Amino acid sequence: MSPRRKILVVLKGYPRLSETFIAQELLGLERAGFDLTLISMRRPTDKKRHPVHDEIKARVVYLPEYLHEEPIRVLKGLLSGVRRQGFGSLMRRFFRDLPRDISRNRFRRLGQALVLAREWPDNGQWLHAHFIHTPASVTEYASILTGVPWTCSAHAKDIWTSPDWELSEKLGSARWTVTCTKGGHDHMRTLTSRDDAVHLSYHGLDLARFGHFAGERSLRDGTNPSDPVSIVSVGRAVEKKGYDTLLRALALLPRNLHWRFEHIGGGDELQKLKALANELGLSDRIVWKGALAQEEVLEHYRRADLFALACRIAANGDRDGLPNVLVEASSQGLACISTEVSGVPELITDKETGLLVQPEDPAALSGALLAAITDPALRHRLGSAAEEQVRSHFDYHSSIRQLKHLFEAEWLKAS
Structure with missing residues (x-):
């Protein structure tokens, strides 16, 4: 490996229960010999932590979440910034962006970048952003100001809620960007002329944490009221997770079918979902279990009969x-039902490694649930095939x- 370089990794928030894939990657990079400092734009709000967070050794530095809360820190960043050679280039870029995004958020990212550039933790020699929306804005602005190169990991929401002009600008500025689904990769490829700008890189799973489940899967089929089929789902209660659709699908199941549903996760729409379930x-x-740590989630996968999202x-x-x-869930041999959205079909093939239906279709989803609930042999076959897929390719x-x-x-190019 070439000489270690200090990488400043810019994150929207750290640590976050919902972003275990990022924590897993950070730990993997540390174990591969990289020297990281984590730059978080927000302080943590989750009350629990995953074990992986405690294994990451990198120092965490928190930027001002709101500029008015730390005005002295921001003012020092501005005064330092105006003396830098890159300040003129940064202002030209900012005032090109501003008319296309007139928002307090745009000013906040500029202020955070100025603070980062002034404080410059641990003599960073590289910048890397997780998410191509706001963290990449802070990272790119800091890169323009300091001349330190930057790279990016793009994921899902950040790609699909960012305007094409902004994605195109960032793809042209970053040395490279990786993303975790073919759909996201293909979309960003249309926005850049550089062949090396975007790379497909599945997050995968730390299979040491998700070892093979050697226990027996149940033969529950929904006929026994004292031993209902166990359905589990893990995800934040937000619109894109489709939990209202899932609840309506569950309501369409035959009344004499016996099942139990457990939801793991927080989210802004949790109260609305509880009201809908009651209705x-x-x-x-x-x-409704609320947010749980990773080891608790793993136990739920192992106890359940079916996973639905x-x-x-x-x-x-x-x-x-x-x-x-x-x-x-697939790594535990748990049969999964989901929808044909974004990267899901890159993992699940309908009737081979799980069951897929079209989104926004409670009737179709209910039919898939009915088939899986009443046929334990089908669940076992799908779950086994899904686990093999994960352990071979993820x-x-x-x-x-x-x-x-x-x-x-x-780094070899730069040396």
Whole structure:
């Protein structure tokens, strides 16, 4: 490996329970020999942490989340910035961006970049952003100001809710960008003329944390009221997860079919979902678990009979990439039902490694649930095939090796 370089990794928030794939990648890069400092634009709000967060050794530096809360820090960043050679280029770029995005958010990213450039933790020699929307804005502005090169990991919401002009600008400025689904990759490829600008890199899973489940899967088929089929889902209660569709699908199941549904996760729409469940007469069959740590989630995968996630494209264009929870559940031989959205079909092939239906279709989803609930042999076959797929093609070490190669190739060019 070429000499270690200090990488400043810019994140929207850290640590976050919903972003285990990022934490897993950070730990993988550390273990591969990279020297990281984490730059978080927000302070943590989750009350729990995953074990992986405690294994990451990188120092965490928090930028001002709101500029008015730390005015002295921001003013010092501005006064320092105006003396830098790159300040004129940064202002030209900012005033080109501003008419296309007149918002407080745009000013906030500029202020955070000025603070980052002034404080410049641990003598950083490279910048890397996780998410190509706001973290990449801070990272790119800091790169323009300091002359330090930058790269990016793009995921899902950040791609699909960012305007094409902004994606195109950032793809032209970053040395390279990786993304975790073919759909996201193909979309960004249309926005740049550079063949080396975008790379497809599946996150994969740390299979050491998600070892093979050697226990027996149940033969529950929904006929025994004292032993209902266990359905689990993990995800934030937000529009793109489609939980209202899933609840309506559950309500369409035959009344004499016995099942129990457990939801794991927080989210802004949790109260609305609970009210909808009550309206549909499902409350006595549902348990809302809230956010759980990774080891607790793993136990739920192992106890459950079926995993369901009704992904959809939200009204603002937001959507999942390839939800990591589907990879996790599949790694445990748990049969999954989901929708043909974004990167989901890159993991699940209908009737081979899971069941897929069109989004926004409660009747079709209910039919898939009915088939899986009543046929334990089908669940076992799909779950076994899904686990084989994950263990063959979704080991996160492959992604770490790819990132290692990309970073080292850039550093060799610069040496």
